[in-house]
Amino acid sequence: MTNSITEIEDAGCIFVIGSNTTACHPLIARRIYRAKEKGAKLIVADPRNIQLSRFADVAVNHRLGSDVALLNGMMHIIIRNAWHARDYIADRTERFEDLQSVVAAYPPDKVSAITGVSAENLERMAKLYATNPPAALIYAMGITQHTTGVDNVKSCCNLAMLCGNVGIASGGVNPLRGQNNVQGACDMGGLPNVFTGYQPVSDPDVNKKFSRAWRKNLSDKPGMTITDMVPAMLDGRLKALYVIGENPKLSDPDWNHFNHALKNLEFLVVQEIFLSETAQVADVVLPAASAAEKDGTFTNSERRCMRIHKAVEPVGKALADWQIISKLSTVMGYPMEYNSPEEIFDEMAALTPKSYAGMTYERLGLNGLQWPCPDREHPGTPYLHKNQFIQGKGKFHGIEYKDPAELPTDEYPYFLTTGRMFAHYHTGTMTRISPHLDIEQRTGYVSIHPEDADKLAVKNGDPLILSSRRGEMEAPARVTPSVTPGTLFLPIHFGENPTNVLTNAEAFDPLAKIPEFKVSAVNIKKLRA
Amino acid sequence: MECKFVPSVCSYCGTGCGVIFQVLDGKLVGTLPMKTHPVNEGKLCIKGWNLHEYVNSFLRLKYPLVKTFGRFIKVRWDEALQITADRFKEIIETHGPDSVGVLVSAKITNEENYLAQKFTRAVIGTNNVDHCARL
Amino acid sequence: MKNKIKEWLKSGQIDIFLGYKTLQGHPLPHAFGKDNLEDIDTLITGSNYYPLEKIATKLVAEKPDIKIGMITQDHSQRALNVLYIWNQLDPENIKPLKGDGCSSNLKEHADDSHREAGKSGQFKKQFGMNTHASIEEAEIFAQQERFQRWMYEFQKCIKCYGCRNICPVCFCKQCSLEHSNLIGTGSLPPEAPIYHLVRAVHMAGRCIDCGLCEEACPADIPLRLLYRKVNAIVTELFDYETGSRLDQSPFSIIGESITLKLKPIAAA
Numbered sequence: 005m006t007n008s009i010t011e012i013e014d015a016g017c018i019f020v021i022g023s024n025t026t027a028c029h030p031l032i033a034r035r036i037y038r039a040k041e042k043g044a045k046l047i048v049a050d051p052r053n054i055q056l057s058r059f060a061d062v063a064v065n066h067r068l069g070s071d072v073a074l075l076n077g078m079m080h081i082i083i084r085n086a087w088h089a090r091d092y093i094a095d096r097t098e099r100f101e102d103l104q105s106v107v108a109a110y111p112p113d114k115v116s117a118i119t120g121v122s123a124e125n126l127e128r129m130a131k132l133y134a135t136n137p138p139a140a141l142i143y144a145m146g147i148t149q150h151t152t153g154v155d156n157v158k159s160c161c162n163l164a165m166l167c168g169n170v171g172i173a174s175g176g177v178n179p180l181r182g183q184n185n186v187q188g189a190c191d192m193g194g195l196p197n198v199f200t201g202y203q204p205v206s207d208p209d210v211n212k213k214f215s216r217a218w219r220k221n222l223s224d225k226p227g228m229t230i231t232d233m234v235p236a237m238l239d240g241r242l243k244a245l246y247v248i249g250e251n252p253k254l255s256d257p258d259w260n261h262f263n264h265a266l267k268n269l270e271f272l273v274v275q276e277i278f279l280s281e282t283a284q285v286a287d288v289v290l291p292a293a294s295a296a297e298k299d300g301t302f303t304n305s306e307r308r309c310m311r312i313h314k315a316v317e318p319v320g321k322a323l324a325d326w327q328i329i330s331k332l333s334t335v336m337g338y339p340m341e342y343n344s345p346e347e348i349f350d351e352m353a354a355l356t357p358k359s360y361a362g363m364t365y366e367r368l369g370l371n372g373l374q375w376p377c378p379d380r381e382h383p384g385t386p387y388l389h390k391n392q393f394i395q396g397k398g399k400f401h402g403i404e405y406k407d408p409a410e411l412p413t414d415e416y417p418y419f420l421t422t423g424r425m426f427a428h429y430h431t432g433t434m435t436r437i438s439p440h441l442d443i444e445q446r447t448g449y450v451s452i453h454p455e456d457a458d459k460l461a462v463k464n465g466d467p468l469i470l471s472s473r474r475g476e477m478e479a480p481a482r483v484t485p486s487v488t489p490g491t492l493f494l495p496i497h498f499g500e501n502p503t504n505v506l507t508n509a510e511a512f513d514p515l516a517k518i519p520e521f522k523v524s525a526v527n528i529k530k531l532r533a
Numbered sequence: 534m535e536c537k538f539v540p541s542v543c544s545y546c547g548t549g550c551g552v553i554f555q556v557l558d559g560k561l562v563g564t565l566p567m568k569t570h571p572v573n574e575g576k577l578c579i580k581g582w583n584l585h586e587y588v589n590s591f592l593r594l595k596y597p598l599v600k601t602f603g604r605f606i607k608v609r610w611d612e613a614l615q616i617t618a619d620r621f622k623e624i625i626e627t628h629g630p631d632s633v634g635v636l637v638s639a640k641i642t643n644e645e646n647y648l649a650q651k652f653t654r655a656v657i658g659t660n661n662v663d664h665c666a667r668l
Numbered sequence: 669m670k671n672k673i674k675e676w677l678k679s680g681q682i683d684i685f686l687g688y689k690t691l692q693g694h695p696l697p698h699a700f701g702k703d704n705l706e707d708i709d710t711l712i713t714g715s716n717y718y719p720l721e722k723i724a725t726k727l728v729a730e731k732p733d734i735k736i737g738m739i740t741q742d743h744s745q746r747a748l749n750v751l752y753i754w755n756q757l758d759p760e761n762i763k764p765l766k767g768d769g770c771s772s773n774l775k776e777h778a779d780d781s782h783r784e785a786g787k788s789g790q791f792k793k794q795f796g797m798n799t800h801a802s803i804e805e806a807e808i809f810a811q812q813e814r815f816q817r818w819m820y821e822f823q824k825c826i827k828c829y830g831c832r833n834i835c836p837v838c839f840c841k842q843c844s845l846e847h848s849n850l851i852g853t854g855s856l857p858p859e860a861p862i863y864h865l866v867r868a869v870h871m872a873g874r875c876i877d878c879g880l881c882e883e884a885c886p887a888d889i890p891l892r893l894l895y896r897k898v899n900a901i902v903t904e905l906f907d908y909e910t911g912s913r914l915d916q917s918p919f920s921i922i923g924e925s926i927t928l929k930l931k932p933i934a935a936a
């Protein structure tokens with residue numbers, strides 16, 4: 005997030021796109037409610053009718069995967085009415101012409117045809133967003149999990165910059181992270197091309213710095229992303245995989261494909277707190293401590309690095325992940341002798357000058373600090389790009405709309421989208437064994453609109469067979485107007501109804517390598533008893 | 534008798550709400566929202582309120598496991614680590630460091646993510662490290 | 669006061685003292701024990717932050733012989749009374765230390781200082797229920813409008829169960845809110861208004877107006893107002909102010925059924 009969670013409360017307008025906030029980030033949704041109650045305008049664009057839609061000044065269901073068209077359409081209207089922030093654009097951004105020339109070709113009637121959103125609603129959305137500063141744009145995986153994920157994100161940034169909303173309190177572009185420490189995992193260099201704080205492995209100075217600190221000559225060749233690793237496993241280039249705290253067998257976009265890939269590995273190590281689907285097929289399983297059983301830090305979506313404290317001893321012989329990695333490394337001939345996570349944190353902070361350098365456990369306290377926090381006196385940064393963009397000038401990108409990889413056909417006439425429900429988390433390994441969460445939702449389901457259900461004579465709870473070009477699976481129907489006719493929704497948490505049997509692994513964003521979980525074309529049949 | 538209240542952070546989504554774990558005789562018995570935390574100000578969602586439950590689950594992994602002839606057997610830590618280290622080394626020697634990949638996690642701490650990428654880069658010798666948050 | 673607690677701990681009159689202590693600027697609940705008497709000097713008092721009575725109930729359930737000392741402000745004394753009446757807690761287990769400062773309107777001159785002033789935004793006042801409204805203020809609206817305003821509030825619910833989880837006097841083993849025949853599961857918002865009314869009804873004669881539920885509600889639903897109204901009805905019908913006395917509640921459970929004693933006509 006460029007801005008902070010508390011700031012949302014004081015926005016003049018909030019535009020939520022591709023985020024079912026009340027279910028997936030409920031304590032951020034709270035700020036949206038509060039903003040609304042203080043008088044902010046609320047725009048919600050989502051392929052489904054989500055809880056927040058009920059409170060919106062304008063709520064639209066744009067067709068799955070049509071985000072770029074929708075955003076371009078809004079920008080078209082904003083520029084046509086001269087609602088854009090001309091001074092801001094002149095002072096702080098560049099390549100406005102690129103954007104202007106592209107969005108000129110997105111008049112409301114055309115956008116309406118692509119997105120299914122009426123021209124009238126487009127006008128209202130554009131006006132609300134542009135004329136109620138500061139406007140905060142909030143999105144989640146509904147924007148990123150597409151073949152055009154990067155385009156979608158860039159379009160969000162375009163819109164925010166166009167109205168001068170980046171670099172001010174309560175505005176900004178605010179991606180909400182699905183998993184608790186995605187932000188931290190990225191900040192810490194859990195990426196094939198960068199060290200901590202996004203320092204490129206290929207930058208000679210950076211590489212030299214880390215090589216010296218770690219007393220080892222490090223490769224400057226960017227590695228494989230997970231999306232690259234799967235084909236590499238299949239064709240034998242990747243022989244061993246070490247999976248720490250993840251369950252890719254359920255979260256990978258193509259179950260069959262990934263299963264094959266795993267079988268091809270010579271050696272699979274999984275370090276987990278449960279015997280997850282992936283751990284079951286591993287050669288070695290290392291038992292890890294849970295978050296309540298260790299010390300350390302997490303960094304949330306608003307870049308706030310916060311301490312967690314050990315409350316109880318790990319179960320059985322489980323060890324904290326940092327202890328396991330240190331021991332393994334030591335056995336492999338590279339001694340890592342840390343007495344505490346604090347020592348690791350200090351080593352990391354010293355190597356991460358721009359963002360984490362000013363943090364210590366003592367300074368973090370219980371409130372944490374928001375990076376960038378470059379030195380010991382720095383109070384942390386509630387919102388980014390104040391006065392100036394970190395990269396100098398904010399760059400506009402002219403983005404053309406592209407169809408998602410799959411659109412409904414005669415054979416597969418329904419859109420399928422996937423997501424989370426409020427009581428479960430990710431692949432369900434932690435939440436489904438939690439009695440109070442299990443009570444809320446025990447099984448997978450597929451949401452289907454009453455109209456479609458009528459057509460197929462499907463009642464609530466009837467088992468349905470869903471099939472896509474890749475496979476088929478079964479799930480009970482949940483008849484609900486929360487989806488639109490022609491669209492189905494599947495929650496991702498349920499291993500016995502694995503959504504990734506259906507979703508498309510071949511389709512991913514060429515840059516971010518994020519698979520298109522949010523759109524596939526499927527057919528449904530009633531399962532005859 | 535030991536009764537403690539330990540502040541921590543909810544690990545069920547990227548919001549990062551402040552929680553207090555209630556501990557009784559070394560066992561987690563409850564989760565409370567931290568009233569004065571800047572993110573959540575004393576409120577939690579259903580997942581946060583039940584954060585302690587998965588920790589106590591009987592399904593937790595308690596011992597290192599090694600698969601032999603298709604079945605898992607319990608082993609000691611030193612054995613598990615030795616087997617893992619030997620296999621990694623063998624594969625690195627025959628196929629080069631780029632034949633190994635590491636997936637880090639959005640569920641483990643910053644310190645652990647830092648160590649995991651350090652391990653991949655300095656010990657294995659490859660940049661094949663990624664997290665699953667794309668998924 | 670702190671000396672008295674030390675006394676109690678030293679002499680074994682209590683096993684632990686439940687109170688608050690500041691950790692890195694945050695007041696957190698803390699159990700003071702006899703092993704570290706100096707620790708008592710860090711005890712802080714003043715406001716009700718956490719449901720200590722509920723924590724005490726949990727402790728007693730695990731350790732039936734334990735003796736717990738705690739500061740009992742008015743609402744907390746009322747909570748304890750309710751827990752005694754409903755046999756969830758035995759007065760034998762609790763040694764109260766009188767404190768003051770209370771945020772309830774059951775007490776004159778309530779101390780509301782720790783609650784945010786002006787919490788309700790304009791929009792909420794226009795379409796929802798003002799958090800600070802009194803029962804009378806809420807009743808200005810005609811029935812239809814009042815219903816709509818409450819429905820607006822209920823639609824915001826994210827089904828966190830926080831209102832129940834934090835409530836010092838919610839103790840049922842089988843919570844009706846989780847009864848799938850009564851309230852559908854798995855979708856947001858929970859069925860309105862049934863979810864909230866079920867809880868409200870269950871709070872009749874139990875809610876001691878501590879306000880913790882409302883503070884824990886992520887959706888800023890004025891729950892306290894709702895339960896106050898329910899309790900006002902109880903007071904009117906049964907001449908009973910919840911938790912104010914230790915004698916029987918008009919709701920007494922005999923076997924599976926709940927009986928009610930109406931107040932004498934003369935008193936009306």
Ligand code: SF4
Nearest residue numbers: 543545546550578581
């Ligand atoms: S309590 Fe809910 S909103 Fe807060 S971090 Fe946990 S899962 Fe996210």
Ligand code: SF4
Nearest residue numbers: 835875876878879881
């Ligand atoms: S005010 Fe709320 S938390 Fe307090 S007793 Fe009443 S219902 Fe329970």
Ligand code: SF4
Nearest residue numbers: 825826828829831885
């Ligand atoms: S605390 Fe509020 S949001 Fe949570 S369940 Fe109760 S009424 Fe709903």
